[in-house]
Amino acid sequence: MLRLQDVHTYYGPSHVLHGVSLSLAKGEAVSLIGRNGAGKTTLMRSIMQLTPPRQGSISLKDQVELTRLKPHEVFRLGVRLCPQGRGVFPKLTVEENLRLALVSQPKRETHLGVDKAYQLFPVLAEKRHQKVRGLSGGQRQILAIARALMGETSLLLMDEPSEGLAPLIVRELRDLIRQIKKTGITILLAEQNVKMALSACDRHYILEKGDIRFSGTTQELTCQQDILVQTLGVSSGVAECEAPAPT
Amino acid sequence: MDFSALITTILHGLTLGMVLMLVAGGLTIIFGMMEVLNFAHGSLYMLGAYFGYTVAHLTGSFWLAILIAPLAVGAVGFLIEFFSLRPLYGRPPLHHLLLTFGISLIVQNAIKFIWGNDIYSIEMPAFLSGSSSLLGVQYPTYRLFVLLFSVALSILIWLLITKTKWGVVVRAGTEDIETLEAHGIDTRKVFTAVFVVCAAFAAVGGAVVAPMRTVYPQMGVDIIIEAFIVVIIGGLGSIKGAVVGALILGLATQLGAVFLTGFADAAIYIVMAGILLFRPSGLVTETE
Ligand SMILES: Nc1ncnc2c1ncn2[C@@H]1O[C@H](COP(=O)(O)OP(=O)(O)O)[C@@H](O)[C@H]1O
Numbered sequence: 395m396l397r398l399q400d401v402h403t404y405y406g407p408s409h410v411l412h413g414v415s416l417s418l419a420k421g422e423a424v425s426l427i428g429r430n431g432a433g434k435t436t437l438m439r440s441i442m443q444l445t446p447p448r449q450g451s452i453s454l455k456d457q458v459e460l461t462r463l464k465p466h467e468v469f470r471l472g473v474r475l476c477p478q479g480r481g482v483f484p485k486l487t488v489e490e491n492l493r494l495a496l497v498s499q500p501k502r503e504t505h506l507g508v509d510k511a512y513q514l515f516p517v518l519a520e521k522r523h524q525k526v527r528g529l530s531g532g533q534r535q536i537l538a539i540a541r542a543l544m545g546e547t548s549l550l551l552m553d554e555p556s557e558g559l560a561p562l563i564v565r566e567l568r569d570l571i572r573q574i575k576k577t578g579i580t581i582l583l584a585e586q587n588v589k590m591a592l593s594a595c596d597r598h599y600i601l602e603k604g605d606i607r608f609s610g611t612t613q614e615l616t617c618q619q620d621i622l623v624q625t626l627g628v629s630s631g632v633a634e635c636e637a638p639a640p641t
Numbered sequence: 642m643d644f645s646a647l648i649t650t651i652l653h654g655l656t657l658g659m660v661l662m663l664v665a666g667g668l669t670i671i672f673g674m675m676e677v678l679n680f681a682h683g684s685l686y687m688l689g690a691y692f693g694y695t696v697a698h699l700t701g702s703f704w705l706a707i708l709i710a711p712l713a714v715g716a717v718g719f720l721i722e723f724f725s726l727r728p729l730y731g732r733p734p735l736h737h738l739l740l741t742f743g744i745s746l747i748v749q750n751a752i753k754f755i756w757g758n759d760i761y762s763i764e765m766p767a768f769l770s771g772s773s774s775l776l777g778v779q780y781p782t783y784r785l786f787v788l789l790f791s792v793a794l795s796i797l798i799w800l801l802i803t804k805t806k807w808g809v810v811v812r813a814g815t816e817d818i819e820t821l822e823a824h825g826i827d828t829r830k831v832f833t834a835v836f837v838v839c840a841a842f843a844a845v846g847g848a849v850v851a852p853m854r855t856v857y858p859q860m861g862v863d864i865i866i867e868a869f870i871v872v873i874i875g876g877l878g879s880i881k882g883a884v885v886g887a888l889i890l891g892l893a894t895q896l897g898a899v900f901l902t903g904f905a906d907a908a909i910y911i912v913m914a915g916i917l918l919f920r921p922s923g924l925v926t927e928t929e
Protein backbone atom coordinates (compact mmCIF):
# COMPACT_ATOMS: atom_id res chain seq x y z
CA MET A 395 0.00 0.00 0.00
CA LEU A 396 2.64 2.49 1.12
CA ARG A 397 6.38 2.28 0.79
CA LEU A 398 8.91 4.83 1.98
CA GLN A 399 12.50 4.47 0.85
CA ASP A 400 15.35 6.49 2.29
CA VAL A 401 13.23 9.53 3.01
CA HIS A 402 15.12 12.66 4.09
CA THR A 403 13.08 15.64 5.22
CA TYR A 404 14.27 19.07 6.30
CA TYR A 405 12.79 22.21 7.77
CA GLY A 406 14.97 24.81 6.11
CA PRO A 407 18.51 23.85 7.11
CA SER A 408 17.52 21.43 9.88
CA HIS A 409 17.66 17.80 8.86
CA VAL A 410 14.81 15.98 10.62
CA LEU A 411 14.28 12.62 8.89
CA HIS A 412 17.55 10.83 8.19
CA GLY A 413 16.64 8.27 5.57
CA VAL A 414 13.47 6.61 6.81
CA SER A 415 12.32 3.44 5.09
CA LEU A 416 9.14 1.62 5.96
CA SER A 417 6.26 -0.14 4.32
CA LEU A 418 2.63 -0.92 4.98
CA ALA A 419 0.68 -3.73 3.35
CA LYS A 420 -2.93 -3.20 2.39
CA GLY A 421 -5.29 -3.48 5.35
CA GLU A 422 -2.51 -3.39 7.95
CA ALA A 423 -2.51 -1.26 11.07
CA VAL A 424 1.03 -0.13 11.80
CA SER A 425 2.25 2.13 14.57
CA LEU A 426 5.02 4.65 14.60
CA ILE A 427 6.25 5.01 18.14
CA GLY A 428 8.57 7.76 19.27
CA ARG A 429 9.14 10.46 21.82
CA ASN A 430 8.29 14.05 21.41
CA GLY A 431 10.51 15.47 18.67
CA ALA A 432 11.38 12.07 17.18
CA GLY A 433 9.95 13.11 13.82
CA LYS A 434 6.55 11.38 13.78
CA THR A 435 4.64 14.44 12.65
CA THR A 436 7.33 15.25 10.11
CA LEU A 437 6.98 11.76 8.68
CA MET A 438 3.21 12.15 8.37
CA ARG A 439 3.67 15.55 6.76
CA SER A 440 6.22 14.07 4.37
CA ILE A 441 3.78 11.41 3.21
CA MET A 442 1.06 14.02 2.77
CA GLN A 443 3.55 16.32 0.96
CA LEU A 444 2.90 19.14 3.40
CA THR A 445 6.64 19.09 4.02
CA PRO A 446 7.94 17.40 0.88
CA PRO A 447 11.03 15.25 1.42
CA ARG A 448 14.20 16.45 -0.22
CA GLN A 449 15.38 12.96 -0.98
CA GLY A 450 13.96 9.47 -1.18
CA SER A 451 10.77 8.01 -2.53
CA ILE A 452 7.27 7.48 -1.22
CA SER A 453 5.11 5.24 -3.35
CA LEU A 454 1.45 4.42 -2.99
CA LYS A 455 0.08 1.07 -4.15
CA ASP A 456 3.44 0.57 -5.94
CA GLN A 457 2.11 2.86 -8.65
CA VAL A 458 2.11 6.51 -7.72
CA GLU A 459 5.15 8.45 -6.55
CA LEU A 460 3.73 10.82 -3.95
CA THR A 461 6.80 13.06 -3.78
CA ARG A 462 5.83 14.58 -7.14
CA LEU A 463 2.38 15.59 -5.94
CA LYS A 464 0.75 18.41 -4.02
CA PRO A 465 -1.08 17.64 -0.75
CA HIS A 466 -4.52 17.98 -2.34
CA GLU A 467 -3.52 15.45 -4.99
CA VAL A 468 -2.34 13.02 -2.31
CA PHE A 469 -5.72 13.43 -0.61
CA ARG A 470 -7.50 12.64 -3.85
CA LEU A 471 -5.66 9.32 -3.99
CA GLY A 472 -7.40 8.29 -0.78
CA VAL A 473 -4.71 9.26 1.73
CA ARG A 474 -6.17 10.98 4.80
CA LEU A 475 -4.31 12.76 7.56
CA CYS A 476 -5.79 13.27 11.01
CA PRO A 477 -3.34 15.96 12.10
CA GLN A 478 -1.84 16.20 15.56
CA GLY A 479 -4.04 18.47 17.66
CA ARG A 480 -6.98 17.22 15.51
CA GLY A 481 -6.73 19.82 12.73
CA VAL A 482 -10.45 20.50 12.66
CA PHE A 483 -11.74 24.00 11.93
CA PRO A 484 -13.01 25.50 15.22
CA LYS A 485 -15.03 28.30 13.64
CA LEU A 486 -16.90 25.99 11.31
CA THR A 487 -19.76 23.76 12.35
CA VAL A 488 -19.42 20.01 12.67
CA GLU A 489 -21.31 19.54 9.43
CA GLU A 490 -19.22 22.09 7.55
CA ASN A 491 -16.07 20.31 8.71
CA LEU A 492 -17.41 17.04 7.34
CA ARG A 493 -18.64 18.50 4.07
CA LEU A 494 -15.29 20.13 3.44
CA ALA A 495 -13.76 16.70 2.90
CA LEU A 496 -16.32 15.97 0.18
CA VAL A 497 -15.75 19.15 -1.83
CA SER A 498 -13.05 17.60 -3.98
CA GLN A 499 -14.53 14.12 -4.18
CA PRO A 500 -16.93 12.89 -6.83
CA LYS A 501 -20.36 11.98 -5.51
CA ARG A 502 -20.91 8.25 -5.24
CA GLU A 503 -23.53 6.24 -3.45
CA THR A 504 -21.12 3.84 -1.83
CA HIS A 505 -19.14 6.54 -0.09
CA LEU A 506 -19.43 7.44 3.52
CA GLY A 507 -21.55 10.56 3.23
CA VAL A 508 -22.54 12.98 5.94
CA ASP A 509 -25.63 10.98 6.91
CA LYS A 510 -23.73 7.74 7.25
CA ALA A 511 -21.13 9.52 9.35
CA TYR A 512 -23.88 10.63 11.71
CA GLN A 513 -25.17 7.08 11.94
CA LEU A 514 -21.73 5.82 12.86
CA PHE A 515 -21.00 8.69 15.23
CA PRO A 516 -24.25 9.77 16.87
CA VAL A 517 -22.40 12.28 19.04
CA LEU A 518 -21.64 14.25 15.89
CA ALA A 519 -25.26 14.13 14.75
CA GLU A 520 -26.32 15.83 17.97
CA LYS A 521 -23.84 18.63 17.40
CA ARG A 522 -24.08 18.89 13.65
CA HIS A 523 -24.92 22.59 13.58
CA GLN A 524 -22.70 23.61 16.47
CA LYS A 525 -19.35 25.25 16.04
CA VAL A 526 -16.46 22.89 16.67
CA ARG A 527 -15.07 25.40 19.15
CA GLY A 528 -17.56 24.08 21.72
CA LEU A 529 -16.61 20.41 21.34
CA SER A 530 -14.53 18.45 23.83
CA GLY A 531 -11.15 17.03 22.87
CA GLY A 532 -12.59 13.56 22.43
CA GLN A 533 -15.44 14.83 20.26
CA ARG A 534 -12.99 16.75 18.10
CA GLN A 535 -10.92 13.64 17.62
CA ILE A 536 -14.01 11.73 16.54
CA LEU A 537 -14.85 14.53 14.14
CA ALA A 538 -11.34 14.45 12.72
CA ILE A 539 -11.61 10.71 12.17
CA ALA A 540 -15.13 10.92 10.74
CA ARG A 541 -13.94 13.60 8.35
CA ALA A 542 -11.01 11.42 7.31
CA LEU A 543 -13.42 8.61 6.48
CA MET A 544 -15.63 10.72 4.23
CA GLY A 545 -15.53 9.52 0.67
CA GLU A 546 -12.98 7.08 -0.57
CA THR A 547 -10.32 6.46 2.07
CA SER A 548 -7.62 3.88 1.55
CA LEU A 549 -4.84 5.00 3.88
CA LEU A 550 -5.40 6.73 7.19
CA LEU A 551 -2.54 8.61 8.85
CA MET A 552 -3.30 9.35 12.49
CA ASP A 553 -0.97 11.67 14.33
CA GLU A 554 -1.16 11.11 18.09
CA PRO A 555 -4.94 10.84 18.30
CA SER A 556 -4.79 9.86 21.98
CA GLU A 557 -2.86 12.98 22.99
CA GLY A 558 -4.61 14.82 25.80
CA LEU A 559 -7.55 12.40 26.08
CA ALA A 560 -8.80 10.66 29.20
CA PRO A 561 -7.96 6.93 29.51
CA LEU A 562 -11.56 5.88 28.96
CA ILE A 563 -11.77 7.84 25.71
CA VAL A 564 -8.41 6.46 24.64
CA ARG A 565 -9.84 2.96 24.95
CA GLU A 566 -12.85 3.92 22.83
CA LEU A 567 -10.48 5.37 20.30
CA ARG A 568 -8.51 2.13 20.21
CA ASP A 569 -11.70 0.18 19.52
CA LEU A 570 -12.61 2.62 16.80
CA ILE A 571 -9.21 2.15 15.15
CA ARG A 572 -9.69 -1.60 15.22
CA GLN A 573 -13.09 -1.22 13.61
CA ILE A 574 -11.71 1.02 10.89
CA LYS A 575 -9.04 -1.56 10.22
CA LYS A 576 -11.72 -4.21 9.75
CA THR A 577 -13.23 -2.20 6.92
CA GLY A 578 -9.99 -2.72 4.99
CA ILE A 579 -8.48 0.72 5.46
CA THR A 580 -4.73 0.75 6.00
CA ILE A 581 -3.66 2.66 9.09
CA LEU A 582 -0.44 4.35 10.16
CA LEU A 583 -0.73 5.47 13.76
CA ALA A 584 1.84 7.79 15.34
CA GLU A 585 1.87 7.47 19.11
CA GLN A 586 3.84 8.20 22.25
CA ASN A 587 1.31 6.12 24.13
CA VAL A 588 2.94 2.71 23.77
CA LYS A 589 0.07 0.82 25.28
CA MET A 590 -2.33 2.31 22.78
CA ALA A 591 0.04 1.58 19.88
CA LEU A 592 0.59 -2.02 20.95
CA SER A 593 -3.09 -2.72 21.44
CA ALA A 594 -4.35 -1.03 18.29
CA CYS A 595 -1.72 -2.15 15.77
CA ASP A 596 -0.12 -5.38 14.58
CA ARG A 597 3.24 -4.06 13.53
CA HIS A 598 5.38 -1.27 14.92
CA TYR A 599 8.22 1.02 14.00
CA ILE A 600 10.15 2.90 16.61
CA LEU A 601 11.39 6.26 15.47
CA GLU A 602 14.21 8.01 17.29
CA LYS A 603 15.76 11.30 16.18
CA GLY A 604 14.57 10.80 12.63
CA ASP A 605 15.78 7.20 12.28
CA ILE A 606 13.91 3.91 12.45
CA ARG A 607 15.39 2.04 15.44
CA PHE A 608 13.15 -0.98 15.49
CA SER A 609 10.61 -2.70 13.35
CA GLY A 610 8.60 -5.74 14.25
CA THR A 611 5.36 -7.29 15.38
CA THR A 612 3.65 -6.69 18.69
CA GLN A 613 5.04 -9.97 19.93
CA GLU A 614 8.59 -9.09 18.94
CA LEU A 615 8.34 -5.71 20.56
CA THR A 616 6.98 -7.01 23.86
CA CYS A 617 9.88 -9.45 23.92
CA GLN A 618 12.36 -6.62 23.60
CA GLN A 619 11.30 -4.32 26.37
CA ASP A 620 14.83 -2.92 26.51
CA ILE A 621 14.26 -1.13 23.19
CA LEU A 622 11.24 0.64 24.58
CA VAL A 623 13.13 1.56 27.72
CA GLN A 624 16.08 2.82 25.68
CA THR A 625 14.18 4.85 23.14
CA LEU A 626 11.20 5.97 25.17
CA GLY A 627 12.17 5.48 28.77
CA VAL A 628 9.06 3.38 29.40
CA SER A 629 8.09 -0.24 29.38
CA SER A 630 5.16 -1.36 27.31
CA GLY A 631 2.85 -1.74 30.27
CA VAL A 632 1.21 -4.70 28.56
CA ALA A 633 1.45 -8.43 28.96
CA GLU A 634 4.91 -9.78 29.55
CA CYS A 635 6.69 -11.50 26.74
CA GLU A 636 5.72 -15.07 26.15
CA ALA A 637 8.69 -16.85 24.70
CA PRO A 638 7.76 -18.74 21.56
CA ALA A 639 7.57 -22.46 22.14
CA PRO A 640 10.84 -24.22 21.29
CA THR A 641 10.72 -26.13 18.05
CA MET B 642 -28.14 70.23 15.14
CA ASP B 643 -31.65 69.23 14.26
CA PHE B 644 -33.00 65.75 13.86
CA SER B 645 -33.21 65.70 10.08
CA ALA B 646 -29.59 66.79 9.75
CA LEU B 647 -28.62 63.95 12.06
CA ILE B 648 -30.55 61.45 9.94
CA THR B 649 -28.84 62.76 6.82
CA THR B 650 -25.43 62.46 8.45
CA ILE B 651 -26.13 58.91 9.59
CA LEU B 652 -27.35 57.90 6.13
CA HIS B 653 -24.20 59.42 4.64
CA GLY B 654 -22.15 57.46 7.13
CA LEU B 655 -23.89 54.18 6.37
CA THR B 656 -23.51 54.67 2.62
CA LEU B 657 -19.84 55.41 3.00
CA GLY B 658 -19.45 52.45 5.35
CA MET B 659 -21.12 50.02 2.98
CA VAL B 660 -18.92 51.07 0.07
CA LEU B 661 -15.88 50.87 2.28
CA MET B 662 -16.92 47.36 3.19
CA LEU B 663 -16.70 46.26 -0.43
CA VAL B 664 -13.02 47.17 -0.37
CA ALA B 665 -12.17 46.27 3.23
CA GLY B 666 -14.01 42.93 3.05
CA GLY B 667 -11.79 41.82 0.17
CA LEU B 668 -8.72 43.14 1.90
CA THR B 669 -9.44 41.13 5.03
CA ILE B 670 -10.34 37.92 3.21
CA ILE B 671 -7.18 38.10 1.12
CA PHE B 672 -5.17 38.70 4.26
CA GLY B 673 -6.91 35.93 6.18
CA MET B 674 -6.34 33.34 3.48
CA MET B 675 -3.08 34.25 1.84
CA GLU B 676 -1.42 36.34 4.53
CA VAL B 677 -1.01 39.04 1.91
CA LEU B 678 -1.68 42.61 2.91
CA ASN B 679 -2.82 43.82 -0.49
CA PHE B 680 -1.81 47.44 -0.73
CA ALA B 681 -2.99 47.42 -4.35
CA HIS B 682 -6.59 46.80 -3.33
CA GLY B 683 -7.34 50.52 -3.49
CA SER B 684 -5.96 50.56 -7.02
CA LEU B 685 -8.45 47.91 -8.02
CA TYR B 686 -11.24 50.07 -6.62
CA MET B 687 -9.84 53.02 -8.57
CA LEU B 688 -9.54 50.99 -11.77
CA GLY B 689 -13.20 50.06 -11.31
CA ALA B 690 -14.09 53.75 -11.31
CA TYR B 691 -11.97 54.54 -14.38
CA PHE B 692 -13.17 51.54 -16.37
CA GLY B 693 -16.69 52.42 -15.34
CA TYR B 694 -16.15 55.99 -16.53
CA THR B 695 -14.85 54.85 -19.90
CA VAL B 696 -17.64 52.34 -20.45
CA ALA B 697 -20.26 54.89 -19.47
CA HIS B 698 -18.60 57.47 -21.70
CA LEU B 699 -18.49 55.16 -24.71
CA THR B 700 -21.85 53.46 -24.34
CA GLY B 701 -23.79 56.06 -22.43
CA SER B 702 -24.98 53.31 -20.12
CA PHE B 703 -24.46 53.53 -16.39
CA TRP B 704 -25.61 49.93 -15.90
CA LEU B 705 -23.16 48.59 -18.45
CA ALA B 706 -20.46 50.54 -16.61
CA ILE B 707 -21.09 48.89 -13.25
CA LEU B 708 -21.32 45.51 -14.95
CA ILE B 709 -18.22 45.68 -17.13
CA ALA B 710 -15.93 47.46 -14.68
CA PRO B 711 -15.81 44.55 -12.20
CA LEU B 712 -15.32 42.02 -14.99
CA ALA B 713 -12.40 43.97 -16.41
CA VAL B 714 -10.87 44.53 -12.97
CA GLY B 715 -11.37 40.84 -12.19
CA ALA B 716 -9.19 40.12 -15.21
CA VAL B 717 -6.56 42.56 -13.97
CA GLY B 718 -6.79 40.86 -10.56
CA PHE B 719 -6.14 37.53 -12.22
CA LEU B 720 -2.98 38.85 -13.88
CA ILE B 721 -1.73 40.35 -10.61
CA GLU B 722 -2.38 37.19 -8.59
CA PHE B 723 -1.15 34.70 -11.13
CA PHE B 724 2.01 36.42 -12.24
CA SER B 725 3.17 38.39 -9.24
CA LEU B 726 1.67 37.15 -5.95
CA ARG B 727 1.76 33.45 -6.67
CA PRO B 728 5.53 33.09 -6.78
CA LEU B 729 5.81 34.86 -3.42
CA TYR B 730 3.37 32.84 -1.26
CA GLY B 731 4.99 31.57 1.88
CA ARG B 732 7.49 34.43 1.97
CA PRO B 733 7.55 36.98 4.82
CA PRO B 734 4.62 39.46 4.63
CA LEU B 735 6.96 42.34 3.90
CA HIS B 736 7.65 40.89 0.43
CA HIS B 737 3.95 41.04 -0.48
CA LEU B 738 3.55 44.48 0.97
CA LEU B 739 6.44 45.78 -1.12
CA LEU B 740 5.14 44.01 -4.20
CA THR B 741 1.57 45.27 -3.87
CA PHE B 742 2.79 48.76 -3.00
CA GLY B 743 4.79 48.65 -6.24
CA ILE B 744 1.73 47.48 -8.14
CA SER B 745 -0.31 50.33 -6.72
CA LEU B 746 2.28 52.82 -7.99
CA ILE B 747 2.26 51.19 -11.41
CA VAL B 748 -1.54 51.31 -11.59
CA GLN B 749 -1.63 54.91 -10.45
CA ASN B 750 0.89 55.98 -13.05
CA ALA B 751 -0.73 53.92 -15.77
CA ILE B 752 -3.97 55.71 -14.97
CA LYS B 753 -2.32 59.11 -15.18
CA PHE B 754 -0.76 58.04 -18.48
CA ILE B 755 -4.04 56.81 -19.99
CA TRP B 756 -6.63 59.14 -18.47
CA GLY B 757 -4.44 62.06 -17.42
CA ASN B 758 -4.79 64.08 -14.24
CA ASP B 759 -8.32 65.22 -15.01
CA ILE B 760 -11.16 64.62 -12.66
CA TYR B 761 -14.06 62.64 -14.12
CA SER B 762 -17.51 61.65 -13.10
CA ILE B 763 -19.94 59.00 -14.26
CA GLU B 764 -23.36 60.28 -15.13
CA MET B 765 -26.06 58.69 -13.04
CA PRO B 766 -29.26 57.37 -14.62
CA ALA B 767 -31.88 60.11 -14.79
CA PHE B 768 -34.37 58.40 -12.49
CA LEU B 769 -31.75 58.20 -9.73
CA SER B 770 -30.94 61.89 -9.79
CA GLY B 771 -32.80 64.30 -7.55
CA SER B 772 -33.84 63.44 -4.04
CA SER B 773 -36.34 61.28 -2.23
CA SER B 774 -37.94 61.73 1.11
CA LEU B 775 -37.00 59.25 3.79
CA LEU B 776 -37.71 59.40 7.53
CA GLY B 777 -38.84 62.95 7.04
CA VAL B 778 -35.69 64.14 5.29
CA GLN B 779 -34.92 64.86 1.67
CA TYR B 780 -32.05 62.57 0.75
CA PRO B 781 -30.25 62.30 -2.63
CA THR B 782 -31.83 59.38 -4.47
CA TYR B 783 -28.54 58.23 -5.91
CA ARG B 784 -26.96 57.93 -2.47
CA LEU B 785 -29.94 55.92 -1.35
CA PHE B 786 -29.44 53.69 -4.37
CA VAL B 787 -25.77 53.20 -3.47
CA LEU B 788 -26.79 52.31 0.07
CA LEU B 789 -29.39 49.77 -1.03
CA PHE B 790 -27.20 48.43 -3.81
CA SER B 791 -24.29 47.79 -1.48
CA VAL B 792 -26.56 46.31 1.17
CA ALA B 793 -27.92 43.93 -1.48
CA LEU B 794 -24.39 43.11 -2.56
CA SER B 795 -23.35 42.43 1.04
CA ILE B 796 -26.29 40.10 1.50
CA LEU B 797 -25.21 38.30 -1.64
CA ILE B 798 -21.66 38.01 -0.32
CA TRP B 799 -22.99 36.86 3.04
CA LEU B 800 -25.07 34.15 1.37
CA LEU B 801 -22.09 33.04 -0.70
CA ILE B 802 -19.90 32.81 2.37
CA THR B 803 -22.35 31.13 4.73
CA LYS B 804 -24.47 28.96 2.48
CA THR B 805 -22.33 27.61 -0.32
CA LYS B 806 -19.63 24.99 -0.22
CA TRP B 807 -17.15 27.47 -1.64
CA GLY B 808 -18.02 29.81 1.20
CA VAL B 809 -17.11 27.05 3.63
CA VAL B 810 -13.84 26.63 1.77
CA VAL B 811 -13.10 30.36 2.08
CA ARG B 812 -13.88 30.42 5.79
CA ALA B 813 -11.81 27.32 6.39
CA GLY B 814 -9.01 28.93 4.42
CA THR B 815 -8.96 31.94 6.70
CA GLU B 816 -8.51 29.53 9.62
CA ASP B 817 -5.91 27.06 8.41
CA ILE B 818 -4.85 26.95 4.79
CA GLU B 819 -2.58 23.94 5.17
CA THR B 820 -5.28 21.70 6.59
CA LEU B 821 -7.54 22.83 3.77
CA GLU B 822 -4.94 21.81 1.21
CA ALA B 823 -4.53 18.46 2.97
CA HIS B 824 -8.26 17.87 2.54
CA GLY B 825 -8.22 17.76 -1.20
CA ILE B 826 -8.61 21.40 -2.04
CA ASP B 827 -6.26 22.99 -4.53
CA THR B 828 -5.61 26.08 -2.46
CA ARG B 829 -3.60 27.78 -5.20
CA LYS B 830 -6.69 27.80 -7.40
CA VAL B 831 -8.80 28.99 -4.48
CA PHE B 832 -6.34 31.86 -3.94
CA THR B 833 -6.65 32.94 -7.55
CA ALA B 834 -10.45 32.74 -7.49
CA VAL B 835 -10.70 34.62 -4.21
CA PHE B 836 -8.37 37.35 -5.41
CA VAL B 837 -10.34 37.78 -8.63
CA VAL B 838 -13.69 37.92 -6.84
CA CYS B 839 -12.41 40.38 -4.23
CA ALA B 840 -10.93 42.55 -6.98
CA ALA B 841 -14.27 42.57 -8.76
CA PHE B 842 -16.14 43.62 -5.61
CA ALA B 843 -13.69 46.46 -5.00
CA ALA B 844 -14.23 47.56 -8.60
CA VAL B 845 -18.01 47.58 -8.21
CA GLY B 846 -17.49 49.85 -5.23
CA GLY B 847 -15.32 52.22 -7.25
CA ALA B 848 -17.74 52.32 -10.16
CA VAL B 849 -20.86 52.77 -8.10
CA VAL B 850 -19.56 55.69 -6.02
CA ALA B 851 -18.14 57.46 -9.06
CA PRO B 852 -21.36 59.38 -9.82
CA MET B 853 -21.55 60.79 -6.28
CA ARG B 854 -17.87 61.24 -5.62
CA THR B 855 -15.38 61.85 -8.39
CA VAL B 856 -12.85 59.82 -10.29
CA TYR B 857 -9.29 60.99 -9.69
CA PRO B 858 -5.83 59.38 -9.65
CA GLN B 859 -5.42 59.66 -5.88
CA MET B 860 -8.65 57.85 -4.98
CA GLY B 861 -6.95 54.46 -4.69
CA VAL B 862 -4.60 55.68 -1.99
CA ASP B 863 -7.39 57.49 -0.15
CA ILE B 864 -9.58 54.41 0.03
CA ILE B 865 -6.81 51.95 0.90
CA ILE B 866 -5.87 53.97 3.96
CA GLU B 867 -9.48 53.96 5.13
CA ALA B 868 -9.79 50.24 4.33
CA PHE B 869 -6.65 49.49 6.34
CA ILE B 870 -8.13 51.38 9.29
CA VAL B 871 -11.33 49.34 8.91
CA VAL B 872 -9.54 46.00 9.04
CA ILE B 873 -7.40 47.13 11.95
CA ILE B 874 -10.47 48.26 13.90
CA GLY B 875 -12.41 45.14 12.94
CA GLY B 876 -9.63 42.64 13.51
CA LEU B 877 -7.25 41.59 10.75
CA GLY B 878 -8.61 38.63 8.80
CA SER B 879 -12.10 38.77 10.28
CA ILE B 880 -14.96 39.10 7.81
CA LYS B 881 -17.46 40.18 10.47
CA GLY B 882 -14.88 42.64 11.74
CA ALA B 883 -14.66 44.25 8.30
CA VAL B 884 -18.41 44.83 8.24
CA VAL B 885 -18.50 46.28 11.74
CA GLY B 886 -15.33 48.31 11.17
CA ALA B 887 -16.57 49.75 7.88
CA LEU B 888 -19.84 50.92 9.39
CA ILE B 889 -18.06 52.44 12.38
CA LEU B 890 -15.59 54.23 10.18
CA GLY B 891 -18.27 55.47 7.80
CA LEU B 892 -20.31 56.87 10.67
CA ALA B 893 -17.28 58.30 12.46
CA THR B 894 -16.16 60.13 9.34
CA GLN B 895 -19.55 61.68 8.73
CA LEU B 896 -20.40 62.49 12.33
CA GLY B 897 -16.88 63.83 12.80
CA ALA B 898 -17.38 66.19 9.89
CA VAL B 899 -20.43 67.60 11.64
CA PHE B 900 -19.45 67.59 15.29
CA LEU B 901 -15.70 68.10 15.02
CA THR B 902 -15.69 70.78 12.36
CA GLY B 903 -12.12 71.51 11.48
CA PHE B 904 -10.93 68.21 12.90
CA ALA B 905 -13.07 65.93 10.74
CA ASP B 906 -10.10 63.98 9.46
CA ALA B 907 -8.99 63.36 13.02
CA ALA B 908 -12.27 61.65 13.92
CA ILE B 909 -11.38 58.32 12.37
CA TYR B 910 -7.98 58.25 14.02
CA ILE B 911 -9.50 59.09 17.38
CA VAL B 912 -11.99 56.25 16.94
CA MET B 913 -9.23 53.88 15.88
CA ALA B 914 -7.00 54.82 18.80
CA GLY B 915 -9.90 54.50 21.21
CA ILE B 916 -10.82 51.03 19.97
CA LEU B 917 -7.25 49.77 19.90
CA LEU B 918 -6.69 51.00 23.42
CA PHE B 919 -9.34 48.60 24.66
CA ARG B 920 -9.17 45.90 22.00
CA PRO B 921 -5.57 45.87 20.72
CA SER B 922 -6.28 43.16 18.15
CA GLY B 923 -9.53 44.63 16.88
CA LEU B 924 -13.20 44.33 17.71
CA VAL B 925 -13.91 40.91 16.29
CA THR B 926 -11.25 38.48 17.33
CA GLU B 927 -12.50 34.96 17.30
CA THR B 928 -10.08 33.02 19.34
CA GLU B 929 -10.63 29.35 19.74
N1 LIG C 1 8.12 23.77 11.48
C1 LIG C 1 9.31 23.33 11.98
N2 LIG C 1 10.44 24.04 11.75
C2 LIG C 1 11.62 23.62 12.22
N3 LIG C 1 11.80 22.51 12.95
C3 LIG C 1 10.72 21.76 13.19
C4 LIG C 1 9.42 22.14 12.74
N4 LIG C 1 8.54 21.20 13.15
C5 LIG C 1 9.26 20.29 13.83
N5 LIG C 1 10.57 20.61 13.87
C6 LIG C 1 11.64 19.84 14.51
O1 LIG C 1 11.68 18.57 13.90
C7 LIG C 1 11.88 17.56 14.86
C8 LIG C 1 10.78 16.53 14.76
O2 LIG C 1 9.55 17.13 15.12
P1 LIG C 1 8.17 16.39 14.97
O3 LIG C 1 8.11 15.74 13.64
O4 LIG C 1 7.11 17.35 15.30
O5 LIG C 1 8.27 15.27 16.10
P2 LIG C 1 7.13 14.45 16.82
O6 LIG C 1 5.89 14.57 16.02
O7 LIG C 1 7.66 13.05 16.84
O8 LIG C 1 6.99 14.99 18.18
C9 LIG C 1 11.95 18.25 16.21
O9 LIG C 1 13.32 18.39 16.55
C10 LIG C 1 11.34 19.60 15.97
O10 LIG C 1 11.93 20.57 16.77
Ligand SMILES: [Mg+2]
Nearest residue numbers: 434435478554
Ligand atom coordinates in the same frame (compact mmCIF):
# COMPACT_ATOMS: atom_id res chain seq x y z
MG1 LIG D 1 4.11 15.24 16.60
